[in-house]
Amino acid sequence: MVINALTEVLFWSDISKIINNAKKLGEKYFPDNPEMYFSEKDKFIKQEIPTKEEFLHRLEYYEKNGSPKWVGGRNDSCDDLSFNDLKKSITESASLKQGEVLSKRHSLIYSKRPGFWKFYTDNIFIGKENTILELTIGAGLGTSVLMQRMSDKDLYMGVDIDFICAKQADALAKYHKVNGLGIATSLWNLPFDDGIFSVVCSDNGLDECREIPTILKEATRVLKSNGKVVLICRDKENSWYPEFRKYGFSNEDAEYWLSKVRLYAGSEQIESLASKYGLRLVSKREEKSYYGTILVFEKQ
Numbered sequence: 610m611v612i613n614a615l616t617e618v619l620f621w622s623d624i625s626k627i628i629n630n631a632k633k634l635g636e637k638y639f640p641d642n643p644e645m646y647f648s649e650k651d652k653f654i655k656q657e658i659p660t661k662e663e664f665l666h667r668l669e670y671y672e673k674n675g676s677p678k679w680v681g682g683r684n685d686s687c688d689d690l691s692f693n694d695l696k697k698s699i700t701e702s703a704s705l706k707q708g709e710v711l712s713k714r715h716s717l718i719y720s721k722r723p724g725f726w727k728f729y730t731d732n733i734f735i736g737k738e739n740t741i742l743e744l745t746i747g748a749g750l751g752t753s754v755l756m757q758r759m760s761d762k763d764l765y766m767g768v769d770i771d772f773i774c775a776k777q778a779d780a781l782a783k784y785h786k787v788n789g790l791g792i793a794t795s796l797w798n799l800p801f802d803d804g805i806f807s808v809v810c811s812d813n814g815l816d817e818c819r820e821i822p823t824i825l826k827e828a829t830r831v832l833k834s835n836g837k838v839v840l841i842c843r844d845k846e847n848s849w850y851p852e853f854r855k856y857g858f859s860n861e862d863a864e865y866w867l868s869k870v871r872l873y874a875g876s877e878q879i880e881s882l883a884s885k886y887g888l889r890l891v892s893k894r895e896e897k898s899y900y901g902t903i904l905v906f907e908k909q
């Protein structure tokens with residue numbers, strides 16, 4: 610079952626309604642017919658939220674009542690992990706073979722933009738012993754990029770709300786023979802002591818999360834002083850803006866509301882929030898593509 614962060618925001622007053630719908634559609638169409646799943650889900654949302662007025666009403670509700678709380682059914686396999694998912698995560702997702710498959714797939718992607726990924730990792734591997742926390746492992750492209758550059762002195766910890774994504778980081782660590790571990794947890798309450806990582810990074814992940822301010826605050830808390838936060842921030846066109854335009858919002862209005870409901874609104878929003886939590890922007894690189902902008906902050 611897949612529910613994205615914007616859907617959670619829009620259905621916050623009755624989250625079980627969207628979860629039950631997603632479960633029903635998931636049983637019917639997953640994994641064989643994902644196109645039907647997504648088109649039926651869109652139809653359901655359009656029925657429930659037919660007008661801009663209703664859309665706005667729901668944003669206002671979330672702005673006041675929303676919270677960094679884990680709601681059931683965020684994705685395939687987290688708090689509602691089935692036995693089959695558990696088995697799959699142990700026998701397939703975390704296997705050496707899976708690490709090899711992922712790593713080969715990823716290297717085809719990142720070899721097309723070597724300068725971009727070099728800038729990203731140059732800002733992550735800053736010392737002789739780097740303790741790296743990666744947020745939002747996802748499909749693991751950013752994880753592969755890190756692991757192919759890690760030495761045996763470095764340490765990798767990855768977190769994702771999705772259990773299978775977390776286990777894929779284990780597979781990549783096995784394949785690259787590095788000290789690394791993925792764990793399933795939300796980013797709003799990281800299970801780590803204060804000030805232990807030299808770098809917190811994320812490749813294209815915050816854009817899919819709710820409660821961005823809480824995430825940046827937590828990232829800062831677990832970072833050593835003078836540590837770095839390195840974030841690849843997805844281009845606006847590939848985030849929530851097109852969804853808002855479907856309801857007649859201009860880009861400016863979308864930006865205003867996305868910030869109000871604490872969803873990702875672009876790299877400028879991340880810059881301004883980060884400064885609130887004591888992160889100073891020290892470097893930046895913009896790429897005219899899906900990958901967007903790399904922001905590098907230092908903890909004051």
Ligand SMILES: C[S@@+](CC[C@H](N)C(=O)[O-])C[C@H]1O[C@@H](n2cnc3c(N)ncnc32)[C@H](O)[C@@H]1O
Nearest residue numbers: 745746747748749750751769770771795796812
């Ligand atoms: C686009 S993917 C990240 C892509 C990935 N970094 C890569 O390089 O392939 C976004 C990930 O964020 C995770 N996510 C969304 N909300 C989250 C939250 N609140 N806490 C932790 N992970 C979250 C999703 O499960 C998903 O795996």
